[in-house]
Amino acid sequence: MNLLNVIPALPVRDIARAAEFYRDRLGFAVGHMDEGFGIVSRDGVVIHLWAAGDESWRHRPRTPASSPVVTGAETFLAGTASCRxxxxEVDDLYAEMKGAGVLYAADTVIEATPWGTREFPVLDLERNLLTFYERSSG
Incomplete structure (x- = not known):
């Protein structure tokens, strides 16, 4: 037995809008899309998008013992995930993402980390965090 791969699954409120954003702004190809699930990929990297569109939590009675998470697809979960x-060539990707206007903040730069990477963060349409990194040479 071997573990082969890990695929991040990010919560989004609208699969179609999210897939369009990943395609048009982040350069991913859309491999699958339906109402509840989407798959996008770029250069062999795959990301799954799952629908966090349940609004019923807004109308549930609030009691001390109740949990807001019942279905696991509540809309407030969108934008709470991250992946690395x-x-x-992180510099080239940074320039591309800066041009697309998707950096975490306008003043985001590539940063060297103590753990030996050069990286920068990007936010998707829902504000899920994607950190792109390159291992530092040396």
């Missing part, structure tokens, strides 16, 4: 994506 290893890349080659």
């Amino acid at each position: 994506i290893e890349v080659i």
Whole structure:
């Protein structure tokens, strides 16, 4: 037995809008899309998008023992996930993402980390965090 791969699954409120954003702004291809699930990929990296569109939590009675999470697809979960994506030529990808206007903040730069990477963060349409990183040489 071997573990082979890990695929991040990010919660989004609208699969179609999210897939369009990943395609048009982040350069991913849309491999599958239906009402509840989407698959996007770029250069062999795959991300799953799952629908967090349940609004019923807004109308449930609030009691001390109740939990807001019942279905696991509540809309407030959208934008709460993150993933890290290893890349080659992080400077080129940074320039592309800066041009697309998807950096975490306008003043986001590539940062060197104590754990030996150069990286920068991007936010998707829902504000899920994607950190692109390259291992530092040396």
